[in-house]
Each structure stands twice: as structure tokens, then as C-alpha cells.
Amino acid sequence: MDESFVALQFKEEKLVLLDQRILPTHVEYVQCATFEEVEFAIRDMIVRGAPAIGAAAAYGVYLALKQCSGETDFYQACTFLGQARPTAVNLMWAIERMLSVYEQCKIGGRPHALRRLLSEAHAIREEDIRTNKTISRIGNRIVPDRATILTHCNTGALATAGWGTALGVIKQAFYDNKQIFVYADETRPRFQGARLTAWELMEAKIPSKLIVDSAAATLIRDGKIDLVILGGDRVAANGDVANKLGTFALSVICKAYGIPFYSVVPVSTIDFAIPDGSAILIEEREATEVTHVQGVQVAPTGTQVYNPAFDVTPHQNITGIITERGIIYPPFKENIERLRRGESL
Numbered sequence: 001m002d003e004s005f006v007a008l009q010f011k012e013e014k015l016v017l018l019d020q021r022i023l024p025t026h027v028e029y030v031q032c033a034t035f036e037e038v039e040f041a042i043r044d045m046i047v048r049g050a051p052a053i054g055a056a057a058a059y060g061v062y063l064a065l066k067q068c069s070g071e072t073d074f075y076q077a078c079t080f081l082g083q084a085r086p087t088a089v090n091l092m093w094a095i096e097r098m099l100s101v102y103e104q105c106k107i108g109g110r111p112h113a114l115r116r117l118l119s120e121a122h123a124i125r126e127e128d129i130r131t132n133k134t135i136s137r138i139g140n141r142i143v144p145d146r147a148t149i150l151t152h153c154n155t156g157a158l159a160t161a162g163w164g165t166a167l168g169v170i171k172q173a174f175y176d177n178k179q180i181f182v183y184a185d186e187t188r189p190r191f192q193g194a195r196l197t198a199w200e201l202m203e204a205k206i207p208s209k210l211i212v213d214s215a216a217a218t219l220i221r222d223g224k225i226d227l228v229i230l231g232g233d234r235v236a237a238n239g240d241v242a243n244k245l246g247t248f249a250l251s252v253i254c255k256a257y258g259i260p261f262y263s264v265v266p267v268s269t270i271d272f273a274i275p276d277g278s279a280i281l282i283e284e285r286e287a288t289e290v291t292h293v294q295g296v297q298v299a300p301t302g303t304q305v306y307n308p309a310f311d312v313t314p315h316q317n318i319t320g321i322i323t324e325r326g327i328i329y330p331p332f333k334e335n336i337e338r339l340r341r342g343e344s345l
């Protein structure tokens with residue numbers, strides 16, 4: 001498929017981002033020449049999606065080294081980048097990978113370090129695209145020849161450096177001539193499903209319908225959904241998955257009605273250092289995301305708001321976690337440990 005959705009590119013010493021805050025009605029680009037601009041782009045969700053956030057942050061580290069004269073300033077800039085959004089592990093994973101390269105190559109002097117960091121940022125971006133295509137081929141194994149699939153939020157090319165994770169699996173199934181139909185949750189409050197997934201599905205010519213989030217339960221109860229495939233932002237060592245708000249509720253309904261429920265993530269989204277989902281910090285975002293829709297106020301001024309951007313789905317509700325190293329099935333803790341040790345699944 002010709003990828004006309006490129007979330008991020010690096011051109012002429014600038015990180016060029018497709019502004020996902022205003023898609024699909026406005027296609028505009030934001031150019032980041034400094035690490036501060038990259039941090040804002042991640043925090044304000046100009047770029048979003050765990051792998052895309054990681055790739056953007058990698059270029060932010062390169063820009064930080066360009067800007068900062070001293071090593072202390074450089075490390076402080078990387079810390080600043082890392083606090084942009086707390087839940088998606090790919091952000092810190094990418095920054096730590098870039099800093100590891102910096103420590104290895106800084107002895108070669110600043111010009112050499114800059115060349116190596118830019119090369120590493122490109123590698124992170126290019127690896128993500130390859131990883132997503134591998135994930136999609138592996139994930140396609142669990143898609144029946146004829147299936148109605150429900151997905152949540154956006155996990156396509158726009159959430160990654162290219163192709164996508166859960167939506168990548170769906171696209172792979174469609175291109176392999178499987179008879180699939182997709183229901184996409186609109187995904188309040190930022191409408192990633194309505195604005196981004198619906199757009200990607202239409203562009204791919206995949207038969208689909210957009211639904212409000214609360215319609216999913218009825219479709220599942222009435223036997224209209226054959227499986228749920230969605231993403232992840234941080235997977236704990238026991239298989240608990242932090243993902244877009246609404247994922248946990250979907251998992252409970254799927255478990256109640258016996259519908260297969262898969263999370264699709266690159267291994268870089270697994271946080272082997274945390275034992276379970278209770279240790280995952282859930283980002284809470286500003287109230288105006290809920291009280292306003294596309295800038296139009298819908299709630300009374302002064303309304304108190306609870307706006308977590310993610311929730312945690314317990315591993316007991318998950319059928320499998322699809323990665324580029326294979327599909328992780330229960331017992332999750334043991335199989336994730338095998339993955340950590342480099343063993344095959």
C-alpha cells in the first residue's frame with residue numbers, strides 16, 4: 001500500500017510532523033528545529049502513538065545535542081524530553097537507547113557524536129517500520145478468513161513510524177484477501193478512532209463503520225464481533241497492558257462474551273522492569289479535552305473533570321499479546337520472561 005500517511009520525517013535538520021491534532025479535515029505539518037519544540041509536539045499530541053512518540057523523541061535527542069554546549073545541559077534536555085508523556089514506555093526507551101549510543105561515541109568528539117545520534121534516530125525510525133510489518137504478518141495468523149474486527153483508538157501508520165501495529169495486522173489480513181469488516185471506536189476525548197483510524201481504513205479501502213465508544217458493548221453482546229485487536233502503550237512483566245482509555249472496559253465485555261482480545265505491540269513497548277500494571281503511571285490530561293470538542297464548549301464552565309488518557313487491562317482479560325518475536329500467550333509472566341531472555345515463544 002502506498003503509505004500516504006507519514007507521521008514523521010527528518011529533513012534539512014528539522015523533524016517534520018504531520019499535525020495529528022487537526023486531521024483529517026486539515027493536513028498541515030509542524031517543523032521542529034529544537035528539542036523544546038519536539039517535547040511540545042509530543043505533549044500536545046501533534047505526534048502521538050507509542051512508537052511514533054519514541055521515534056520523534058530520538059530526533060529530539062539529536063537536536064538537543066546540537067543545541068546544548070555542555071553535557072549537563074544535554075542530559076537535562078533529554079530529561080525534559082522524557083517527561084513529555086509518562087505512560088508510553090517507547091518515549092524513555094528511545095531516549096535511553098540514544099543516550100547509550102552517545103556514551104559510547106562521545107569520545108570521538110562532538111561532530112562524530114552528532115553523526116552517530118542522527119544515524120541512530122534514523123535506525124529507530126526505520127526499524128519500527130520493519131517491526132510493524134513483521135508484527136502484522138505474525139498477527140495475521142489469528143485473523144480468520146472471514147471476521148468482523150473491533151479496534152480502539154489509532155494504531156496505524158499515524159501511531160508509528162509507518163504501517164502500524166494493530167491496524168497493521170488488520171491491513172495485512174485485508175491484503176491477504178481475508179473477508180474482514182472493521183468497527184472502529186471513535187475513542188473520546190481526542191477522537192483518534194474517528195479522525196485517524198476511520199481515515200486510514202477508508203484510504204486502505206477496508207470495509208468499516210465508525211461507532212461511538214459505548215456502542216461496542218451491544219455489538220459484542222449481539223455476536224457481531226469476532227475479535228478485538230488493539231494496541232498498547234506499556235506492557236508490564238506479567239502481561240498487564242496500559243492502553244487508550246476504554247480498553248479495560250472492552251476487555252471485560254469480551255471476557256464476559258468469550259470474544260478473543262489481542263493487544264499488538266513491538267517488544268520495545270514491553271517494560272520488563274515493572275512487575276504488574278499497578279506500577280504503570282497513567283497520564284492525566286487537561287480538562288478542556290473533555291469539556292470542549294474541537295474547541296467548542298460542551299460542558300458547563302467550571303465543571304470538574306477526570307481525564308485519564310489510558311487504563312490498564314489485567315492480563316487475565318487478554319487472549320494474546322502480538323509482537324514481532326511471536327504471540328505471547330498465557331502464562332504471560334513466564335512467557336514474557338522467556339522473551340526477555342531472548343528465547344523464542
Ligand SMILES: CSC[C@H]1O[C@H](OP(=O)(O)O)[C@H](O)[C@@H]1O
Nearest residue numbers: 048049050153159231232243244
Ligand atoms: C501503536 S501505539 C498506539 C497507542 O497510542 C495511543 O495513545 P495516544 O493516541 O494517546 O498516543 C493509544 O493508546 C494506542 O493504542
